Amino acid sequence: xxxxxxxxxxxxxxxxxxxxxxxxxxxxxxxxxxxxxxxxxxxxxxxxxxxxxxxxxxxxxxxxxxxxxxxxxxxxxxxxxxxxxxxxxx
Numbered sequence: 001x002x003x004x005x006x007x008x009x010x011x012x013x014x015x016x017x018x019x020x021x022x023x024x025x026x027x028x029x030x031x032x033x034x035x036x037x038x039x040x041x042x043x044x045x046x047x048x049x050x051x052x053x054x055x056x057x058x059x060x061x062x063x064x065x066x067x068x069x070x071x072x073x074x075x076x077x078x079x080x081x082x083x084x085x086x087x088x089x090x
């Protein structure tokens with residue numbers, strides 16, 4: 001859905017893992033599948049909103065890691081794949 005809606009150029013589904021955390025005063029755990037989602041700073045707010053609207057957790061882990069550097073052609077590809085095309089006005 002994130003790629004289809006151009007909120008992400010690519011999503012990596014990593015190996016499932018067991019997370020242990022404190023939630024509402026108790027220690028809990030869950031099996032989770034971490035995702036690495038490639039998008040642009042301009043698309044972050046829409047991406048976050050889409051994840052929050054569909055995620056089963058009350059408080060999902062959504063973090064943005066600042067990009068220090070990257071292959072220019074790859075970064076251009078991410079920008080092109082997440083670009084929202086304007087709808088023509090009639």
